[in-house]
Amino acid sequence: MSTLSLAIPRPVHPSGLWNWLTTIDHKKIGVLYGVTAFIMFLSGGVEATLMRIQLTKPELDIVSAAVYNQLFTMHGTTMIFLAIMPLGAAFFNFVIPLQIGARDVAFPRLNAFSYWTFLAGAIMLKLSWIGGATDAGWFGYAPLTSVDQNPGKGIDFWIISLQVLGVASLAASFNFIVTIINMRAPGMTMMRLPLFTWMTFITAILLILAFPVITVALIELTFDRYFDFNFFNVARGGSVVLWQHLFWVFGHPEVYILILPAMGIVSEVLPVFSKKPLFGYTTVVLAGAIIAVMGWMVWSHHMFTVGLGPVANAVFTITTMLIAVPTGIKVFNWIGTIWGGSIRINTPMAFSLGFIAMFLIGGISGVMHAVSASDAQQQDTYFIPAHIHYVLFGGAIMALTSGIYYWFPKFSGKMFDEKMGMLHFWLMMIGQNVTFFPMHFVGLDGMPRRIYTYAEGMGWDLWNLVATLGVFILIAGFLVFILNMVKSWKSGPDAPGDPWDGRTLEWSIPSPPPEYNFSEIPVVKSLDDWWNTKQGGNGKAVPVSGGSGDEEHDIHLPQPSYWPLVTAIGLFIAAYGVVFNQLVVPWAIAIIGTFIGFVGVYAWSLEPVNDPDEDSAH
Amino acid sequence: MAQEHTSTAGHEEHEDTTTGLNHRKMLMWAFLGSDCMFFGSLIATYLVYQGKSLTGPLPIDVFDIPVTSVSTFVLLMSSMSMVLAYSALTRGNMKGFRIWMVSTAIMGATFIGFQVYEFSSFSTHHIHFECSEVAEKIEHGDYVKAGHDHFFQKECLDSNGLLKADHHVDEEYGLKPQTNLFGTTFFTLTGFHGAHVTLGVVWLLSIFFLSFKKGVITREKNLDVDLAALYWHFVDVVWIVIFTVVYLFGVFEGF
Numbered sequence: 001m002s003t004l005s006l007a008i009p010r011p012v013h014p015s016g017l018w019n020w021l022t023t024i025d026h027k028k029i030g031v032l033y034g035v036t037a038f039i040m041f042l043s044g045g046v047e048a049t050l051m052r053i054q055l056t057k058p059e060l061d062i063v064s065a066a067v068y069n070q071l072f073t074m075h076g077t078t079m080i081f082l083a084i085m086p087l088g089a090a091f092f093n094f095v096i097p098l099q100i101g102a103r104d105v106a107f108p109r110l111n112a113f114s115y116w117t118f119l120a121g122a123i124m125l126k127l128s129w130i131g132g133a134t135d136a137g138w139f140g141y142a143p144l145t146s147v148d149q150n151p152g153k154g155i156d157f158w159i160i161s162l163q164v165l166g167v168a169s170l171a172a173s174f175n176f177i178v179t180i181i182n183m184r185a186p187g188m189t190m191m192r193l194p195l196f197t198w199m200t201f202i203t204a205i206l207l208i209l210a211f212p213v214i215t216v217a218l219i220e221l222t223f224d225r226y227f228d229f230n231f232f233n234v235a236r237g238g239s240v241v242l243w244q245h246l247f248w249v250f251g252h253p254e255v256y257i258l259i260l261p262a263m264g265i266v267s268e269v270l271p272v273f274s275k276k277p278l279f280g281y282t283t284v285v286l287a288g289a290i291i292a293v294m295g296w297m298v299w300s301h302h303m304f305t306v307g308l309g310p311v312a313n314a315v316f317t318i319t320t321m322l323i324a325v326p327t328g329i330k331v332f333n334w335i336g337t338i339w340g341g342s343i344r345i346n347t348p349m350a351f352s353l354g355f356i357a358m359f360l361i362g363g364i365s366g367v368m369h370a371v372s373a374s375d376a377q378q379q380d381t382y383f384i385p386a387h388i389h390y391v392l393f394g395g396a397i398m399a400l401t402s403g404i405y406y407w408f409p410k411f412s413g414k415m416f417d418e419k420m421g422m423l424h425f426w427l428m429m430i431g432q433n434v435t436f437f438p439m440h441f442v443g444l445d446g447m448p449r450r451i452y453t454y455a456e457g458m459g460w461d462l463w464n465l466v467a468t469l470g471v472f473i474l475i476a477g478f479l480v481f482i483l484n485m486v487k488s489w490k491s492g493p494d495a496p497g498d499p500w501d502g503r504t505l506e507w508s509i510p511s512p513p514p515e516y517n518f519s520e521i522p523v524v525k526s527l528d529d530w531w532n533t534k535q536g537g538n539g540k541a542v543p544v545s546g547g548s549g550d551e552e553h554d555i556h557l558p559q560p561s562y563w564p565l566v567t568a569i570g571l572f573i574a575a576y577g578v579v580f581n582q583l584v585v586p587w588a589i590a591i592i593g594t595f596i597g598f599v600g601v602y603a604w605s606l607e608p609v610n611d612p613d614e615d616s617a618h
Numbered sequence: 619m620a621q622e623h624t625s626t627a628g629h630e631e632h633e634d635t636t637t638g639l640n641h642r643k644m645l646m647w648a649f650l651g652s653d654c655m656f657f658g659s660l661i662a663t664y665l666v667y668q669g670k671s672l673t674g675p676l677p678i679d680v681f682d683i684p685v686t687s688v689s690t691f692v693l694l695m696s697s698m699s700m701v702l703a704y705s706a707l708t709r710g711n712m713k714g715f716r717i718w719m720v721s722t723a724i725m726g727a728t729f730i731g732f733q734v735y736e737f738s739s740f741s742t743h744h745i746h747f748e749c750s751e752v753a754e755k756i757e758h759g760d761y762v763k764a765g766h767d768h769f770f771q772k773e774c775l776d777s778n779g780l781l782k783a784d785h786h787v788d789e790e791y792g793l794k795p796q797t798n799l800f801g802t803t804f805f806t807l808t809g810f811h812g813a814h815v816t817l818g819v820v821w822l823l824s825i826f827f828l829s830f831k832k833g834v835i836t837r838e839k840n841l842d843v844d845l846a847a848l849y850w851h852f853v854d855v856v857w858i859v860i861f862t863v864v865y866l867f868g869v870f871e872g873f
Contacts, residue, residue, distance in 0.1 A: 106641040170652060178644045182635040208652040216659035223806060229795050230802040231663070237672040237799045246659060602824075 010607075011560045022560035024108035025515060029115050030094030031411060034404075036115075037086035040122055041397075044078035045478070047071045049471050052435075056468040058456040068452035069135035070154070074125075076138030077158065080258065081165050082122045084392065087400045088261040089118070089169075092176050092200050094411055098506035098513060099194045101185025101522045106178040108558040109604060114172035116568030121164035124575060128157035137450065139251065140221070142232035142243040147225045156225065156579045159218050164575050166211050166218075173204035173211075180204075185505070187524035191285070194504045195278060198285050199264030202292045203257050210253035217246035226581070241306055248299035256295045258392060259359075260288060262399030263330060266352045269406050270334055272500050273349035274341025277528055280333045287326035287333075294323045304372040305379045313372040320370035327363055331356060347421030348500075351402030354429050358394025362387055365440070380450075383443025389436040401428070401481075408488070409495030413512040416492060420484040427477030435470030438463035503531035516555040563604035570597030646845050650852045653814075657856050660810060661863060664803040668868075671798035677868030679765040680740045680793050689732030690861050693815075696725035697854045700847045710837040716829060719843075722850065723822040726815050733812045737805070746788040749774035753781050765791050804864065811860055814853045821846050 011022040023029065051071050054062045063071065093111065097104055105111050128134065134154040136144040145155050180193070180201045193201070221243070223229040230236040232243055271278045278284060300308060300316040334356055343349070365387040369375040378384060401424075408416050442460045454460055498507040505522060506513075508530045526532050574593025581587050635641060699721045706714030745765050752770045755762050762770070769787045776782055795805040825842055829835040835842060 107645065174645050174648050174652075177648050178641050182637055182639065182641055182644055184636040188636075208648060209655050212652055212656035213659045216656060216663070219810075220663065220806065223795070223802075227795065229806070230799050237667070237670050238802075239666070239670075242663065242666055246663075249659075 011562055019560070021565055022112075022562055024104075024112045024558055024560055024564070026093050026097050026105050026108065026111060027411065027513060027515075027517075029111050030090050030092075032115050033086050033093055033118070034090035036119060036122065037083055037090060040078055040082035040086070040126070042478070043126060044075050044083055045475075047075040047078065049475070051075065052468040052471045054452060055454075055464050057465065058458075058461055059453050061453075063452070065452040066135065069450070070129075070133040072450055073134050073137050073158075074129070077125065077134070077162075079392070080138065080254070081162065082125065084258050084396050084400070085169065086118055086122075088200075088203070088258070089114070089172055091196070091261060091265065091400070091403055091407070092172070092204075095407060095506060096176060096179060096197055096200055097183070098410075098509070098517060099197050099504050100180065100183060100188055101505050101518060101524065102179065102183040103517050103521075103555065104558060105175050106183055107175045109561050109564045110171050110175050112561070113564035113568055114168045114175065116565050117164060117168035117171065117571055120568055120572035120575065121161045121168060124157060124164060124572070125161035128154055128161070134158035139247050140243075141247075142221070142240040143234065145221055145225070146232065153579060156222075159222055159225075160575045160578050163215065163218055164571060166215050167571065169207055170211050173207040176200060176204045177208070185518075185522050185524050187529075191282065192524055192527045192529070195267035195281070195284060196261070196264035199260045199267070199288055202288050203260045206253045206257050206260070206292050206295065210250045210257065213246055214250035214254075217243060217250070220246075241303075244303050244306065245299070248302045249296070251302065252299040253292075253295045255391075256291055258396050260291070262355070262396040263288065265399045265403040265406070266334060266355050267330075268504065269348050269352040269402055270337045271528075272406075272502050273344045273346065273352075274338045275344075275501075276337055276341040277503075277531075278333065279336030279339070281527060284330055284333050287329040290326040291323065294319065294326070298323055301370060301372070301375070304369075304375045317370055317372045321367060324363065324367050324370070331360060331363075346418060347416070347425060348402045348406035350422060350425045351398050351405065354425065355395060355398040355402060358390055358398055358432065362390025362392075362395055365390065378443065380448055381443040382439040382447045382449055385449055386436055386439035386443055389432070389439070393436065394432055398428070404485075406500070407506075408485070409499045410506055410511050410513070412489045412492070413495055414488050414492035415495045415499065416488040417484050420480055424477050424480045424484065427473055427480060431470050431473030431477055433470070434473060435467050438467045438470075498530075501534075503528040505530055508533070516557055519555075561604065561607060563600050563607060567597050567600030567604060570594065570600050640841060642841060642845060643848075646848050650848065653852065657807075657811070657859075660803075660807045661859065664807050664864060667799040667803050671800045673798050674765045674768060675740075675743060675791050675793045675797070676764050676800055677804075677864070678763055679745070679791065680743050681865055681869050682736075682739075683865060683869055685732070686736065686861065686865055689729050689736075690857065692725050692732070693729045693854055693857055696722045696729070697851050699725065700850050704840065704843055704847050707835070707840050707843055708837060712829070715835075715843075716826060719822060719826045719829070723819050723826065726819040726822065726850075730812060730815055730819070733808065740793040742790070743792050744788065745769055745791040747786065749782055749785045749787065807864065808860060811853070811856060814856070818846070818850050818853055821849070 011018060020028065020032070048071075050063060051068065054060055054068060093105070096102075132152050132154045134140070134157065136150060136155060136158075140155070140158065143149055180197055184193070220229070220231040224231050224233060230238045232238045232240055234240060267278055267284055297319045298316060300312055301320045304313055304316070338353075345353075365383070369378045369384070369387065405416060405421055408414070442463045445459055447454065447458070447460045454464075495511040497510045499511070500507070505518075505524075508522065509518060522529070570593050572593070574590050574597060577583075577587065577590030577593050581590060583589060637644075699718045703715050703718030703722060706712075706718055747766055747769075749770065752762060752766055752774065756770075769789050769791075773787050773789075774782055774785055793801045793804075795801045825835060825846055828842075833839075
């Protein structure tokens with residue numbers, strides 16, 4: 001086999017830059033995902049801060065209307081595709097193999113490819129600020145994106161980088177579906193899977209079904225812009241509403257792609273710090289599955305004011321109200337979990353409890369605009385950003401932050417500073433409510449979203465000022481967070497293998513986990529197996545230390561590879577080549593990039609995961 | 619040791635995975651599920667815009683059902699030869715495997731050839747008829763193609779609205795993606811299907827050439843062929859839907 005691979009030796013770099021570039025260790029890729037996504041989160045935060053500063057007072061002129069349009073478009077796109085989704089992916093990568101008792105994911109090199117492709121898409125999107133970023137809103141409604149209305153490169157960058165990010169997300173999701181189905185430790189039946197793994201599984205299925213729809217919509221838009229096709233060209237009979245349908249058929253499942261992993265994290269944290277099993281495990285799993293199915297039946301509630309007719313509006317009102325039921329079930333289950341538990345309030349627990357409260361507010365305002373009649377008043381006002389920030393910031397970001405604190409000892413091997421963690425929690429809790437709650441008021445008062453300024457005397461002055469002040473509380477909170485993370489990672493006290501008295505398998509191994517995760521693949525006998533083992537319920541004692549080092553030699557880990565990186569670079573060049581297709585020789589750069597990508601794919605598929613020669617060297 | 623088994627390309631009877639199914643095969647099924655949504659969205663777009671074109675040519679003007687039936691038949695037969703290739707391999711008949719593999723790729727390439735011909739003939743489509751023939755049809759209340767009607771009104775009638783005797787029409791009436799909604803949706807949908815077939819041909823040929831290297835494709839290590847076959851059958855099934863929905867529904871009245 002090895003004779004077939006290209007005559008380039010395998011990368012063997014135990015540390016340093018090349019190690020990170022060629023790694024296929026799911027834990028390292030998880031860290032790469034997490035750090036990149038957090039940097040992107042900060043960049044989206046800067047965009048948001050600029051918008052809030054602009055809106056502090058009526059008729060300010062700090063940024064122009066044109067820049068403001070780019071700010072809100074880039075803020076939305078960044079937070080959804082470059083921050084929350086990859087933060088979820090960071091946890092999938094780091095946690096899932098540990099939770100199911102596996103040594104790596106099913107396709108380690110595909111995993112590396114997902115990360116590098118995500119990075120390529122992220123760089124491409126953010127660099128589009130040079131020369132003018134996209135300004136048509138994160139949903140890019142036609143005809144705002146048509147070449148007549150928007151001849152600049154901003155939209156092209158947005159389209160192509162979303163396609164690249166789509167490739168990354170799809171590859172990662174295929175990987176996780178196979179990993180979760182096929183790499184479970186013996187005895188780990190589907191109904192013994194930890195909740196976070198379950199929610200990841202459902203998210204991945206949603207993602208592979210939802211992303212092709214946006215891919216097609218973006219392809220159609222690309223053809224319209226590049227080759228004068230007629231998809232969204234009203235003059236030749238095209239319909240701009242078709243874009244809205246395609247976008248939201250993707251966009252609504254996407255909402256659940258963002259929130260289900262967050263719900264999974266909370267379902268892990270609450271039982272641990274309440275010292276109780278999750279209340280109604282089966283119900284929570286089923287509620288997640290029902291949300292995933294019903295998530296496909298509600299997309300037109302984003303389009304109540306388009307004029308689809310009373311029947312469509314009534315149907316989508318009903319389905320949208322129904323989808324609140326499984327969500328409500330989850331909230332009751334979480335409350336049932338902490339009810340009567342022996343509760344420890346620390347940073348991860350505080351964030352999870354905060355999640356429940358904030359997500360509940362967002363959920364309730366969601367049911368308010370589920371009613372199409374009342375939505376007619378709320379559509380395109382600040383009431384909608386208020387809702388979306390309660391579910392995505394108060395919901396997803398709070399839960400993801402809870403997850404960062406919860407698993408921080410596991411991936412860094414260090415304990416964080418609890419006092420600073422709680423300070424971060426209170427700053428964030430106060431900051432987000434000061435920022436986002438006033439948006440409900442100005443929204444119901446009729447302040448439209450996406451306006452770069454407003455006139456005096458509309459009654460919006462006070463609440464806009466308050467909202468802007470809230471941003472600075474949030475900034476203070478995140479500064480505390482960054483300081484805490486950096487300081488603790490560098491010089492925090494060493495973390496034990498099981499600092500929280502955890503329930504799932506990742507806590508049965510040392511912190512940080514060895515490269516091979518489990519020296520011996522565990523045999524699972526029940527839900528919350530590690531907890532039961534510690535209680536003596538399983539009649540066996542598993543040492544936290546992870547056994548002796550001798551077994552290490554018998555473990556064949558997949559080896560690092562250059563090809564995922566090469567393939568991703570090829571894709572990156574091709575993507576730039578499509579945007580700048582008239583540079584030098586038309587389409588030449590795109591063809592070169594595609595060629596590099598093909599070389600990468602061929603070399604990759606001919607390269608064995610494990611070099612037999614390397615193995616015998618042990 | 620799960621890692622060892624999953625790392626080799628081999629396709630053993632019993633995979634050492636939780637379900638006993640091979641990782642790559644499961645990934646292939648997941649990918650095909652995802653690809654269903656891809657074609658589903660393209661077909662949905664086609665159907666939403668069906669009959670919404672503001673100008674011709676329409677399906678009935680350009681489609682040549684007998685020709686497309688032949689190319690459809692070739693593609694369906696290629697699925698059968700794919701099955702025969704895989705079956706020959708699992709019986710250890712390498713020669714048979716290679717013959718059927720190449721036949722599959724050739725039939726796939728033939729289908730692509732038909733598509734290239736179709737695309738170019740659609741884009742240079744001509745309309746020609748005798749004015750008197752169409753006038754007769756109109757008189758009898760027979761069905762007149764939209765394109766014929768268009769040029770009949772334009773060229774066959776004089777300023778008084780009377781039929782020009784012995785006049786015949788010969789006009790270019792090409793369908794390009796930019797022409798109308800039918801062109802836009804038709805070329806996008808069938809073009810992406812064609813791209814899938816092309817990729818499949820490249821894949822099949824890659825496996826064919828690799829099979830000459832010793833020990834890469836064997837009776838036991840047949841997973842690569844199995845996966846390519848799954849993909850190939852999927853692309854065929856999609857074509858059955860496209861042929862029915864786009865071609866047959868587009869030409870026969872009542873759909």
